[in-house]
Amino acid sequence: MSVDYDDILARSIDEPAFSNGTEGDAWTAKWCCRCLRDAPFRNMGRGSGCPILLVTxxxxxxxxxxxxxxDEQGRYSMADQYTCVEFRRPGGGGDGEPHPRPEPPGMDGLFPRPDRARRMYVQPDAVPTEVSVDA
Ligand code: SF4
Known part of the structure; x- marks a missing residue:
């Protein structure tokens, strides 16, 4: 799945992701500074870096x-304030595209694996919207 800047910008919410630089630094240190999506720019200055991080x-x-x-009071760790669905962990190798873990040898999976192309981004504070469905 490619990560397109214009698409990410269009779907983003017009509010800061972080309250201050400390929150942003703590989060990016755990996520973006290890992520393969931003590695070519971060390590070699190639390309323009991760567009998700740029929008942030x-x-x-x-x-x-x-x-x-x-937690029960709504508190969170700065490093885990968000989970980035496009995070590519180091050591994952390959081309930056997601690769599901193989089933254990000699076993079938309990459930069919979802098609990653059908993922939906759900905002926790999203206002429900009615849509018409043509039958
Ligand atoms: S994909 Fe997510 S975790 Fe990776 S660099 Fe971009 S914003 Fe950071």
């Missing part, structure tokens, strides 16, 4: 950043 730096919140774990 423009003071907007990309839809790819889903809320991370919260």
């Amino acid at each position: 730096m423009m003071g907007r919140r990309p839809a790819e950043l889903l809320d991370g774990p919260r």
Whole structure:
């Protein structure tokens, strides 16, 4: 799945992803500084870097950043404030595209694997919207 800047910008929310630079630094240190999507730019200055991170730096919140774990009072760790659905962990290798883990040898999976192309980004504070469905 390619990550397109215009698409990410169009789907982003017009609010800052982070309250301040400390929050942003803590989060990017855990996620973006290890992510293969940004590695060519980060390590070699190639390309323009991760467009999701770029949109974040423009003071907007990309839809790819889903809320991370919260406690009963809604508090969160700065490093886990969001979960980036496009994160590519180091050591994952390959071409940057997701590769599902293989089933254990001699076993079938319990459930069919979802087609990654059908993923939906759900904002926790999204207002329900009625849509018409043509039968
Ligand atoms: S894909 Fe997500 S985790 Fe990776 S560099 Fe971009 S914003 Fe950071």
